[in-house]
Amino acid sequence: xxxxxxxxxxxxxxxxxxxxxxxxxxxxxxxxxxxxxxxxxxxxxxxxxxxxxxxxxxxxxxxxxxxxxxxxxxxxxxxxxxxxxxxxx
Numbered sequence: 001x002x003x004x005x006x007x008x009x010x011x012x013x014x015x016x017x018x019x020x021x022x023x024x025x026x027x028x029x030x031x032x033x034x035x036x037x038x039x040x041x042x043x044x045x046x047x048x049x050x051x052x053x054x055x056x057x058x059x060x061x062x063x064x065x066x067x068x069x070x071x072x073x074x075x076x077x078x079x080x081x082x083x084x085x086x087x088x089x
Contacts, residue, residue, distance in 0.1 A: 012041025
């Protein structure tokens with residue numbers, strides 16, 4: 001469990017660093033991005049570990065990556081030039 005937690009935190013940090021490097025202009029403060037990645041990965045690992053039980057290290061890490069990516073995607077803001085209006089506006 002300790003190695004799963006450490007691995008998921010490192011994967012979340014790596015995802016956050018890659019996201020901050022690639023999409024830095026569309027994200028909020030870098031510190032928020034770098035803390036959201038590992039926290040999301042730890043939450044994902046916890047949820048997956050509780051659902052599957054012990055002994056499933058690879059699916060637990062995949063669950064951690066999935067939740068971390070989902071949380072990081074919520075931080076991405078739209079570009080300034082391509083704002084869409086709804087059909088009713």
